[in-house]
Amino acid sequence: MTEFPYDIVGFDLDGTLFDTLGDLGNALNHALALEGRAPLARPVVRTLVGGGVRKLLHRGLEISGGLPEAGRIEDLQAALLAFYEANIARETGFYPGGEAMLDALAARGVKVALVTNKLERLAVQLLRELGLSERFYTVIGGDTLGPGKAKPQPDLLDLMLDRAGGGRAVYVGDTSFDTGAARAAGIPCVVVSFGFNDALPSELDGAAVIDHFDELVPTLERIGARAGV
Numbered sequence: 001m002t003e004f005p006y007d008i009v010g011f012d013l014d015g016t017l018f019d020t021l022g023d024l025g026n027a028l029n030h031a032l033a034l035e036g037r038a039p040l041a042r043p044v045v046r047t048l049v050g051g052g053v054r055k056l057l058h059r060g061l062e063i064s065g066g067l068p069e070a071g072r073i074e075d076l077q078a079a080l081l082a083f084y085e086a087n088i089a090r091e092t093g094f095y096p097g098g099e100a101m102l103d104a105l106a107a108r109g110v111k112v113a114l115v116t117n118k119l120e121r122l123a124v125q126l127l128r129e130l131g132l133s134e135r136f137y138t139v140i141g142g143d144t145l146g147p148g149k150a151k152p153q154p155d156l157l158d159l160m161l162d163r164a165g166g167g168r169a170v171y172v173g174d175t176s177f178d179t180g181a182a183r184a185a186g187i188p189c190v191v192v193s194f195g196f197n198d199a200l201p202s203e204l205d206g207a208a209v210i211d212h213f214d215e216l217v218p219t220l221e222r223i224g225a226r227a228g229v
């Protein structure tokens with residue numbers, strides 16, 4: 001057996017490793033209801049996730065009647081977060097094959113990271129509630145490095161590499177925030193077609209597209225061999 005081509009595999013959270021749409025949608029709709037707005041349907045919420053909670057709320061407000069004044073938005077964001085924290089793992093779980101895929105990576109000695117635009121404490125809380133904290137050598141959130149460093153900037157992925165002490169890394173994501181960050185960090189990105197894709201998966205400009213997590217290990221072997229890593 002030839003050696004596996006990657007030492008580090010980083011995963012995006014929302015819409016990549018976990019289907020968080022139900023719980024995010026419920027939290028957003030809770031905040032919108034406080035502003036007298038009608039709930040947004042899941043297929044609409046799906047198009048709003050990727051840039052973190054502030055963008056999620058802003059975009060939700062914009063498309064449901066417009067933005068209220070700044071202080072009110074802050075209050076609504078606090079309400080959204082409080083609701084989400086209390087209900088973070090009600091409907092959330094792996095996409096099909098996710099857990100077996102993590103087992104397959106672990107069996108190959110790969111270090112696995114979670115790198116998300118979600119707030120770090122929410123990502124940590126979600127892993128804890130799902131009983132998965134031990135599986136990741138690091139959890140990095142959109143606020144971990146402070147303002148202006150979230151994806152599509154490369155900084156979170158640079159930190160992922162630093163915390164592993166270097167190595168051959170690849171990222172797995174579902175939106176242009178992910179492919180943009182990976183490109184800027186100089187690492188390949190595998191796109192999952194089952195996430196909250198903000199463009200056609202084939203147009204997100206990743207190194208490969210997968211339709212199921214069963215395809216990840218063979219895909220990494222293929223693109224690693226192609227890149228000569």
Ligand SMILES: O=C(O)COP(=O)(O)O
Nearest residue numbers: 013014050051052116117
């Ligand atoms: O919460 C978001 O909007 C984005 O989170 P993600 O980076 O894990 O997709």
Ligand SMILES: [Mg+2]
Nearest residue numbers: 012014015174
């Ligand atoms: Mg995502």
